Amino acid sequence: MLEVNNIRKNKDIAVAGLQKRGIVNAEEILDEIIRLDDERKNTQTQSDKILNELKTASKEIGDLYKSGKAAEANAKKAMVGDLKQESTVLEDKLKSVVIQLEEKLLEVPNVPNEIVPAGKTEDDNIIEQDWTSELPHLPESALPHWDILTKYDIVDFDLGVKIAGSGFPLYKGKGAKLQRALIQFFLDEAIAAGCLEILPPHLVNEDTARGTGQLPDKEGQMYHVTKDNLYLIPTAEVPVTNIFRNEILQEDALPYKLTAYTPCFRREAGSYGSDVKGLNRVHQFDKVEMVVVSKPENSYEILDEMVDHVKQLLEKLNLPYRILRLCAGDLGFTSAITYDFEVYSAAQKKWLEVSSVSNFETFQSNRMKIRYKNTDGKSELVHTLNGSVLALARIFAAILENNQTENSVEIPEILKPYTGFERIN
Structure with missing residues (x-):
């Protein structure tokens, strides 16, 4: 606000x-x-x-x-x-x-930072950096991830439909282990970067959803438990940032750096085609999130650190990526500036968004009344930031597609200690 x-x-x-x-x-x-x-x-x-x-x-x-x-x-x-x-x-x-x-x-969105480019759609976003010199070259017989999932029987969409409905994949066997390995790897990396791990509730009340800007802006995109007036979280950012709602923080305790793994729930219904096929867009997915509460003068330095953190994760996974600085028209309601990360899916020959790293400046903290006492003893609003580190569904898909051979999927070297196996076959 x-x-x-x-x-x-x-x-x-x-x-x-x-x-x-x-x-x-x-x-x-x-x-x-x-x-x-x-x-x-x-x-x-x-x-x-x-x-x-x-x-x-x-x-x-x-x-x-x-x-x-x-x-x-x-x-x-x-x-x-x-x-x-x-x-x-x-x-x-x-x-x-x-x-x-x-x-x-x-009703009013955040004012974009001055370095946010003008523009109306994703076509106007600026490519800040890309790692495309070593794009994987797959044979003509290479499969998109949804066919790989079926070939090795590691994710079952039909069972997901039976249990819940379309957009709720069921992971099993080595698919479940790879998913768990990615979650643990991302958490370990965030903790090594100085974050405190949080395991928050997966449902939140109205005040919590309003505090981070999901209400009223994204009310139709969230699953609403009407009898109890609770919302399933679309991201861990929502409960984690609200830890500090209505608090006056001590200056010497800032910044607070937190990380959390949660499932995320988003309705996002209505599209068809390859853009939403397989794991490209689902209603439930896993994500590790980083949330930072900072003094205003330090927040943009922290934003750069968060961007670097995501870059290092993708490089350790050996996934080609690019970084986009979103234009004003593509910017989220609450964000002052956002950098999106996309990984290259070799089998689909397209870029898939896997992370958004944003600085909200005082927009969220003003809604939630999160302040700190400065050296003059006056209360001042903090800046809040968050970033996906990382969203798993599309990372999972890109790993399968980019590391496939004729008869297996090779596991990235960094993940082998977590999976306990070297390939899916």
């Missing part, structure tokens, strides 16, 4: 950033936010004035009764009644304005 004070101070920058996202009426939206905030302040001032008058009048009434001036005291009591009625009206008005202001703020 944008900070109203920052909108006031840097309105031109905010308008330009939101217009870069494609919001043509950005100035009108921000003017309405400022108007509502002015109304909130004026109503609060009037309410405070009435409350002070009530406090003073109550003391005077007591003094009048003590002095034997009952008639004057009773007359002032009538005036107090009018003041109380006026105070109630102002309190109701203040509550209404605060709700309107918050609802309007919740």
Whole structure:
């Protein structure tokens, strides 16, 4: 959620950033936010004035009764009644304005960082770096991963449909072991990078989903348990970041670096074709996430470290990758800047997104009221960051496709101590 004070101070920058996202009426939206905030302040001032008058009048009434001036005291009591009625009206008005202001703020996405390129679609994203000089060259007989899964009987989509429905794969045998090996490898690497491992709940309440920006923006994409009003998490970012909601942190404890493995649940229904075939897009997938809570002046240095961490993971797996700096039109609702990682699928001859690394600046922390006390003793909003390190379904698919031979799939060297086997055959 944008900070109203920052909108006031840097309105031109905010308008330009939101217009870069494609919001043509950005100035009108921000003017309405400022108007509502002015109304909130004026109503609060009037309410405070009435409350002070009530406090003073109550003391005077007591003094009048003590002095034997009952008639004057009773007359002032009538005036107090009018003041109380006026105070109630102002309190109701203040509550209404605060709700309107918050609802309007919740509808506005984050302002992109100045280095985020303009653009409307993924075609306008900038390729920051790619590792394409050693793309694997597979024989004509090479199979896409969905055929490899069937050939070696390591993931069963039909059983997944039987148990849950389309988009819920069932891993088994060496497929299950490879999946578990990837999870453990990614966790070990994150812990070695200084992260504290967290095992959070996989369902969250409304406040938690709103805190990281899933509500109201992505309400239709999440699975909702209506009877209990709980949501299945789309990413570990949601519960992990909310650990710090409504907390004032100590400056010397920052940054907090956390990692978590969770299954992730996303509805994302409606598409057909190779883009969603096999493991390319599923409703349940595993992911290891990294979340960082940082002082504002350090967050972009930490963002670079997180990008480097993902690069090292992909290089250790010997997977060709490229890094995209997302344009404003392709940027997530809560993000100030995002770098996407894609790995090359040799059998499909296409790039598959496997990670997003983002800095949200104060957008999430303002929603969740996560602050720290600076050296002057003042409370200041932190910056929050998160990144996939990594999402497994497409990594799993790329490993199978890029390492296939005529009669097996060779396991990357780094994973062999985790799998306990060298190939799938």
